[in-house]
Amino acid sequence: MLARVDPKMHIMAKRIFMFFLVLVLATACKTVPFTGRKQLNFMPNSQLFPMAFAQYEKFLKEHQLSSNQQDARRVKQVGHRIVDALNRYLRKHHREDYVKDYKWEFNLVKDPQKNAWCMPGGKVVVYEGIMDVCQNDAGLATVMGHEISHALANHGGERMSQGLIQQLGAIGVNVATQNKTEKERILWMTAYGLGSQVGVLLPFSRKQESEADEIGLLLMTMAGYDPNEALKFWERMEKMAGGAAPPEILSTHPAHKTRIANIRRLIPIVKKKAAKYK
Numbered sequence: 001m002l003a004r005v006d007p008k009m010h011i012m013a014k015r016i017f018m019f020f021l022v023l024v025l026a027t028a029c030k031t032v033p034f035t036g037r038k039q040l041n042f043m044p045n046s047q048l049f050p051m052a053f054a055q056y057e058k059f060l061k062e063h064q065l066s067s068n069q070q071d072a073r074r075v076k077q078v079g080h081r082i083v084d085a086l087n088r089y090l091r092k093h094h095r096e097d098y099v100k101d102y103k104w105e106f107n108l109v110k111d112p113q114k115n116a117w118c119m120p121g122g123k124v125v126v127y128e129g130i131m132d133v134c135q136n137d138a139g140l141a142t143v144m145g146h147e148i149s150h151a152l153a154n155h156g157g158e159r160m161s162q163g164l165i166q167q168l169g170a171i172g173v174n175v176a177t178q179n180k181t182e183k184e185r186i187l188w189m190t191a192y193g194l195g196s197q198v199g200v201l202l203p204f205s206r207k208q209e210s211e212a213d214e215i216g217l218l219l220m221t222m223a224g225y226d227p228n229e230a231l232k233f234w235e236r237m238e239k240m241a242g243g244a245a246p247p248e249i250l251s252t253h254p255a256h257k258t259r260i261a262n263i264r265r266l267i268p269i270v271k272k273k274a275a276k277y278k
Protein backbone atom coordinates (compact mmCIF):
# COMPACT_ATOMS: atom_id res chain seq x y z
CA MET A 1 0.00 0.00 0.00
CA LEU A 2 1.27 3.46 -0.89
CA ALA A 3 1.40 6.09 1.82
CA ARG A 4 -0.84 8.99 0.95
CA VAL A 5 0.62 12.48 1.31
CA ASP A 6 -1.47 14.52 3.68
CA PRO A 7 -2.64 17.58 1.70
CA LYS A 8 -1.89 19.73 4.75
CA MET A 9 1.69 18.46 4.75
CA HIS A 10 1.89 19.20 1.07
CA ILE A 11 0.90 22.83 1.63
CA MET A 12 3.36 23.02 4.52
CA ALA A 13 6.18 21.72 2.31
CA LYS A 14 5.29 24.26 -0.35
CA ARG A 15 5.38 27.04 2.25
CA ILE A 16 8.75 25.92 3.54
CA PHE A 17 10.08 25.80 -0.01
CA MET A 18 8.79 29.33 -0.70
CA PHE A 19 10.29 30.55 2.57
CA PHE A 20 13.73 29.25 1.60
CA LEU A 21 13.38 30.56 -1.93
CA VAL A 22 12.65 34.05 -0.61
CA LEU A 23 15.50 33.71 1.88
CA VAL A 24 17.94 32.70 -0.87
CA LEU A 25 16.82 35.53 -3.12
CA ALA A 26 16.95 38.07 -0.30
CA THR A 27 20.49 37.15 0.71
CA ALA A 28 21.51 36.90 -2.94
CA CYS A 29 20.49 40.45 -3.77
CA LYS A 30 23.66 42.51 -3.57
CA THR A 31 24.59 46.06 -4.45
CA VAL A 32 27.25 46.76 -7.04
CA PRO A 33 29.75 49.15 -5.47
CA PHE A 34 30.69 52.06 -7.77
CA THR A 35 27.19 52.31 -9.26
CA GLY A 36 24.82 51.21 -6.46
CA ARG A 37 22.78 48.99 -8.78
CA LYS A 38 21.04 46.01 -7.14
CA GLN A 39 21.92 42.64 -8.61
CA LEU A 40 21.04 39.02 -8.05
CA ASN A 41 24.20 37.15 -7.16
CA PHE A 42 24.45 34.15 -4.90
CA MET A 43 27.81 32.93 -6.12
CA PRO A 44 30.21 33.58 -3.23
CA ASN A 45 33.78 34.63 -4.05
CA SER A 46 35.04 31.77 -1.90
CA GLN A 47 33.46 29.38 -4.39
CA LEU A 48 34.11 31.31 -7.60
CA PHE A 49 37.68 32.51 -7.16
CA PRO A 50 39.39 29.12 -6.71
CA MET A 51 37.57 27.92 -9.85
CA ALA A 52 38.64 31.05 -11.72
CA PHE A 53 42.26 30.75 -10.60
CA ALA A 54 42.39 27.13 -11.72
CA GLN A 55 40.81 27.96 -15.11
CA TYR A 56 43.31 30.81 -15.57
CA GLU A 57 46.28 28.52 -14.83
CA LYS A 58 44.89 26.03 -17.32
CA PHE A 59 44.41 28.74 -19.95
CA LEU A 60 47.99 29.97 -19.55
CA LYS A 61 49.32 26.42 -19.88
CA GLU A 62 47.39 25.90 -23.09
CA HIS A 63 48.21 29.30 -24.65
CA GLN A 64 51.49 30.92 -25.52
CA LEU A 65 52.44 34.19 -23.87
CA SER A 66 53.43 37.03 -26.18
CA SER A 67 57.10 37.27 -27.06
CA ASN A 68 56.74 41.04 -27.32
CA GLN A 69 58.29 41.94 -23.97
CA GLN A 70 57.59 45.65 -24.33
CA ASP A 71 53.86 45.19 -24.89
CA ALA A 72 53.65 42.54 -22.17
CA ARG A 73 55.21 45.05 -19.77
CA ARG A 74 52.73 47.74 -20.86
CA VAL A 75 49.83 45.40 -20.12
CA LYS A 76 51.16 44.84 -16.58
CA GLN A 77 51.87 48.54 -16.03
CA VAL A 78 48.43 49.69 -17.15
CA GLY A 79 46.83 46.92 -15.09
CA HIS A 80 48.65 47.95 -11.93
CA ARG A 81 47.81 51.63 -12.45
CA ILE A 82 44.12 50.74 -12.74
CA VAL A 83 44.31 48.60 -9.60
CA ASP A 84 46.05 51.45 -7.72
CA ALA A 85 43.19 53.75 -8.71
CA LEU A 86 40.67 51.12 -7.63
CA ASN A 87 42.35 50.72 -4.23
CA ARG A 88 42.29 54.50 -3.78
CA TYR A 89 38.58 54.51 -4.53
CA LEU A 90 37.85 51.67 -2.09
CA ARG A 91 40.00 53.19 0.68
CA LYS A 92 38.05 56.42 0.44
CA HIS A 93 34.79 54.47 0.83
CA HIS A 94 36.20 52.21 3.59
CA ARG A 95 35.65 49.16 1.39
CA GLU A 96 39.23 47.83 1.09
CA ASP A 97 37.87 44.41 2.05
CA TYR A 98 36.01 44.28 -1.26
CA VAL A 99 39.11 43.08 -3.16
CA LYS A 100 40.92 41.28 -0.34
CA ASP A 101 40.60 37.88 -2.08
CA TYR A 102 41.64 39.20 -5.49
CA LYS A 103 44.92 37.97 -6.93
CA TRP A 104 45.63 40.40 -9.74
CA GLU A 105 47.51 39.13 -12.77
CA PHE A 106 47.89 40.66 -16.22
CA ASN A 107 49.15 38.65 -19.19
CA LEU A 108 49.52 39.35 -22.90
CA VAL A 109 48.82 36.24 -24.96
CA LYS A 110 50.13 35.43 -28.43
CA ASP A 111 46.87 35.41 -30.38
CA PRO A 112 45.61 37.58 -33.26
CA GLN A 113 42.10 37.91 -31.74
CA LYS A 114 40.93 41.39 -30.88
CA ASN A 115 39.87 40.46 -27.41
CA ALA A 116 40.55 40.68 -23.69
CA TRP A 117 38.87 39.44 -20.53
CA CYS A 118 39.13 39.43 -16.76
CA MET A 119 38.10 36.43 -14.69
CA PRO A 120 36.58 36.76 -11.23
CA GLY A 121 39.33 37.47 -8.74
CA GLY A 122 41.30 39.70 -11.12
CA LYS A 123 42.90 37.36 -13.65
CA VAL A 124 43.33 39.34 -16.86
CA VAL A 125 44.27 38.24 -20.37
CA VAL A 126 44.86 40.65 -23.25
CA TYR A 127 45.27 39.17 -26.73
CA GLU A 128 48.04 40.54 -28.98
CA GLY A 129 45.50 41.27 -31.70
CA ILE A 130 43.84 44.08 -29.79
CA MET A 131 47.07 46.02 -29.21
CA ASP A 132 46.83 47.63 -32.68
CA VAL A 133 43.34 48.93 -31.93
CA CYS A 134 44.48 50.25 -28.54
CA GLN A 135 47.26 52.28 -30.20
CA ASN A 136 48.40 53.82 -26.89
CA ASP A 137 48.31 53.17 -23.13
CA ALA A 138 45.04 55.06 -22.72
CA GLY A 139 43.46 52.77 -25.36
CA LEU A 140 44.82 49.78 -23.47
CA ALA A 141 43.45 51.24 -20.21
CA THR A 142 40.05 51.50 -21.90
CA VAL A 143 39.97 47.79 -22.69
CA MET A 144 41.48 46.64 -19.41
CA GLY A 145 39.39 49.04 -17.32
CA HIS A 146 36.26 47.75 -19.01
CA GLU A 147 37.09 44.06 -18.53
CA ILE A 148 38.27 44.55 -14.93
CA SER A 149 34.99 46.34 -14.23
CA HIS A 150 32.96 43.35 -15.46
CA ALA A 151 34.78 41.27 -12.82
CA LEU A 152 34.52 43.93 -10.09
CA ALA A 153 30.78 44.27 -10.63
CA ASN A 154 30.42 40.46 -10.48
CA HIS A 155 28.72 40.33 -13.87
CA GLY A 156 29.73 36.71 -14.35
CA GLY A 157 28.29 35.68 -10.99
CA GLU A 158 25.15 37.63 -11.80
CA ARG A 159 24.68 35.88 -15.14
CA MET A 160 25.47 32.55 -13.60
CA SER A 161 22.93 33.18 -10.85
CA GLN A 162 20.30 34.07 -13.44
CA GLY A 163 21.22 31.02 -15.48
CA LEU A 164 21.05 28.73 -12.48
CA ILE A 165 17.71 30.13 -11.39
CA GLN A 166 16.39 29.35 -14.84
CA GLN A 167 17.91 25.93 -15.14
CA LEU A 168 17.86 24.45 -11.71
CA GLY A 169 15.82 26.58 -9.39
CA ALA A 170 17.31 28.29 -6.39
CA ILE A 171 17.19 25.29 -4.08
CA GLY A 172 19.29 23.18 -6.41
CA VAL A 173 22.18 25.61 -6.58
CA ASN A 174 24.31 24.26 -3.77
CA VAL A 175 23.98 20.71 -4.96
CA ALA A 176 24.71 21.74 -8.53
CA THR A 177 27.89 23.67 -7.77
CA GLN A 178 29.27 21.02 -5.47
CA ASN A 179 29.49 18.54 -8.33
CA LYS A 180 31.70 20.08 -10.92
CA THR A 181 30.30 18.22 -13.87
CA GLU A 182 31.12 19.05 -17.48
CA LYS A 183 27.74 20.75 -17.88
CA GLU A 184 28.40 23.00 -14.89
CA ARG A 185 31.88 23.80 -16.20
CA ILE A 186 30.41 24.90 -19.53
CA LEU A 187 27.80 27.00 -17.76
CA TRP A 188 30.55 28.61 -15.73
CA MET A 189 32.73 29.29 -18.75
CA THR A 190 29.73 30.70 -20.59
CA ALA A 191 28.83 32.92 -17.69
CA TYR A 192 32.28 34.47 -17.79
CA GLY A 193 32.33 35.35 -21.44
CA LEU A 194 34.75 32.61 -22.37
CA GLY A 195 31.92 30.88 -24.16
CA SER A 196 33.57 31.05 -27.55
CA GLN A 197 36.04 28.48 -26.28
CA VAL A 198 33.36 25.94 -25.50
CA GLY A 199 31.16 26.73 -28.46
CA VAL A 200 28.49 28.72 -26.65
CA LEU A 201 28.16 32.48 -26.54
CA LEU A 202 26.12 34.32 -24.00
CA PRO A 203 26.59 38.05 -24.28
CA PHE A 204 26.74 40.39 -21.33
CA SER A 205 23.51 42.32 -21.09
CA ARG A 206 23.36 45.90 -22.28
CA LYS A 207 23.00 47.03 -18.66
CA GLN A 208 26.16 45.17 -17.67
CA GLU A 209 28.02 46.58 -20.68
CA SER A 210 27.23 50.19 -19.88
CA GLU A 211 28.00 49.56 -16.21
CA ALA A 212 31.44 48.18 -17.16
CA ASP A 213 31.98 51.19 -19.43
CA GLU A 214 31.06 53.58 -16.63
CA ILE A 215 33.25 51.97 -13.94
CA GLY A 216 36.10 51.39 -16.39
CA LEU A 217 36.00 54.99 -17.55
CA LEU A 218 36.19 56.25 -13.96
CA LEU A 219 39.07 53.91 -13.08
CA MET A 220 41.11 54.81 -16.18
CA THR A 221 40.57 58.52 -15.53
CA MET A 222 41.56 58.11 -11.87
CA ALA A 223 44.65 56.22 -13.08
CA GLY A 224 45.65 59.31 -15.06
CA TYR A 225 44.55 58.33 -18.57
CA ASP A 226 42.53 60.61 -20.82
CA PRO A 227 38.92 59.33 -21.00
CA ASN A 228 38.54 60.92 -24.45
CA GLU A 229 40.81 58.12 -25.67
CA ALA A 230 38.08 55.64 -24.73
CA LEU A 231 35.79 57.31 -27.21
CA LYS A 232 38.45 57.08 -29.92
CA PHE A 233 39.13 53.44 -29.06
CA TRP A 234 35.47 52.39 -29.43
CA GLU A 235 35.19 54.38 -32.64
CA ARG A 236 38.14 52.46 -34.05
CA MET A 237 36.49 49.22 -32.93
CA GLU A 238 33.26 50.23 -34.60
CA LYS A 239 35.05 50.97 -37.85
CA MET A 240 36.61 47.51 -37.75
CA ALA A 241 33.24 45.91 -37.01
CA GLY A 242 32.07 47.17 -40.38
CA GLY A 243 34.31 44.58 -42.04
CA ALA A 244 33.39 41.03 -42.97
CA ALA A 245 34.65 39.50 -39.73
CA PRO A 246 33.71 41.53 -36.65
CA PRO A 247 36.39 41.54 -33.94
CA GLU A 248 35.94 38.85 -31.32
CA ILE A 249 35.35 41.28 -28.45
CA LEU A 250 32.32 42.68 -30.26
CA SER A 251 30.47 39.40 -30.40
CA THR A 252 29.94 39.73 -26.66
CA HIS A 253 29.83 43.54 -26.66
CA PRO A 254 26.80 44.78 -28.61
CA ALA A 255 25.26 48.16 -29.47
CA HIS A 256 28.05 50.41 -30.66
CA LYS A 257 26.22 53.62 -31.36
CA THR A 258 24.59 53.48 -27.92
CA ARG A 259 27.92 52.80 -26.26
CA ILE A 260 29.70 55.67 -27.95
CA ALA A 261 26.89 58.11 -27.13
CA ASN A 262 26.91 56.87 -23.53
CA ILE A 263 30.68 57.31 -23.17
CA ARG A 264 30.49 60.81 -24.63
CA ARG A 265 27.86 61.66 -21.99
CA LEU A 266 29.94 60.10 -19.18
CA ILE A 267 33.30 61.79 -19.90
CA PRO A 268 32.60 65.12 -18.10
CA ILE A 269 30.92 63.21 -15.23
CA VAL A 270 33.86 60.87 -14.58
CA LYS A 271 36.37 63.71 -14.93
CA LYS A 272 34.60 65.57 -12.14
CA LYS A 273 34.28 62.43 -10.03
CA ALA A 274 37.92 61.35 -10.55
CA ALA A 275 39.12 64.75 -9.32
CA LYS A 276 37.67 63.93 -5.88
CA TYR A 277 39.95 60.92 -5.47
CA LYS A 278 43.29 62.63 -6.05
Ligand SMILES: [Zn+2]
Nearest residue numbers: 204209212253
Ligand atom coordinates in the same frame (compact mmCIF):
# COMPACT_ATOMS: atom_id res chain seq x y z
ZN1 LIG B 1 32.06 44.09 -21.91
